[in-house]
Amino acid sequence: SQQGEEDPQALSIQEGENATMNCSYKTSINNLQWYRQNSGRGLVHLILIRSNEREKHSGRLRVTLDTSKKSSSLLITASRAADTASYFCATGRSSYKLIFGSGTRLLVRP
Amino acid sequence: SQTIHQWPATLVQPVGSPLSLECTVEGTSNPNLYWYRQAAGRGLQLLFYSVGIGQISSEVPQNLSASRPQDRQFILSSKKLLLSDSGFYLCAWSATASPGQYFGPGTRLTVT
Numbered sequence: 001s002q003q004g005e006e007d008p009q010a011l012s013i014q015e016g017e018n019a020t021m022n023c024s025y026k027t028s029i030n031n032l033q034w035y036r037q038n039s040g041r042g043l044v045h046l047i048l049i050r051s052n053e054r055e056k057h058s059g060r061l062r063v064t065l066d067t068s069k070k071s072s073s074l075l076i077t078a079s080r081a082a083d084t085a086s087y088f089c090a091t092g093r094s095s096y097k098l099i100f101g102s103g104t105r106l107l108v109r110p
Numbered sequence: 111s112q113t114i115h116q117w118p119a120t121l122v123q124p125v126g127s128p129l130s131l132e133c134t135v136e137g138t139s140n141p142n143l144y145w146y147r148q149a150a151g152r153g154l155q156l157l158f159y160s161v162g163i164g165q166i167s168s169e170v171p172q173n174l175s176a177s178r179p180q181d182r183q184f185i186l187s188s189k190k191l192l193l194s195d196s197g198f199y200l201c202a203w204s205a206t207a208s209p210g211q212y213f214g215p216g217t218r219l220t221v222t
């Protein structure tokens with residue numbers, strides 16, 4: 001079964017708005033990562049947060065991790081049409097294996 | 111810088127035919143290598159991973175096999191394809207000491 005599950009499954013926002021996606025997981029983790037996938041393409045690594053971290057920033061991305069609730073959120077601020085993609089969380093329990101969720105499809109309308 | 115190549119980009123094969131997908135990584139040594147399959151509109155399912163030459167771990171019992179004949183080469187194979195093998199196949203690599211993974215462009219396989 002999937003370790004991570006994203007919520008919502010689909011999200012449609014206007015350009016300039018913020019987009020928030022959530023990820024829940026079931027077992028203890030070593031790290032949690034977020035990836036982006038444009039239609040028909042490979043995944044791009046966005047950001048990694050370790051289990052002892054609570055918040056991390058990278059450009060317009062902000063990731064939070066709450067290990068007590070086994071959940072994470074990805075915030076994209078000031079969204080652009082180019083942010084339209086599917087976003088996946090992936091949880092890691094060892095140094096090399098990841099389990100991916102089913103993704104959130106984000107549509108940013110110009 | 112590191113790059114990862116996959117080929118072919120698309121493939122249409124009849125049921126019962128063999129399969130060979132190749133993945134190569136440049137610009138790094140002793141990477142961890144991974145094969146994933148993605149069904150339409152779904153997340154990624156880890157099929158195989160490798161931490162070294164000849165070392166293959168299988169995650170899901172299936173009609174597929176993997177081999178790592180060289181440090182930066184990872185091959186996904188099947189002797190006889192099934193309709194259920196259709197999907198988007200992604201190869202990825204990670205550095206030994208870092209959990210972040212880097213993906214190739216993928217191969218779209220359609221079994222007819």
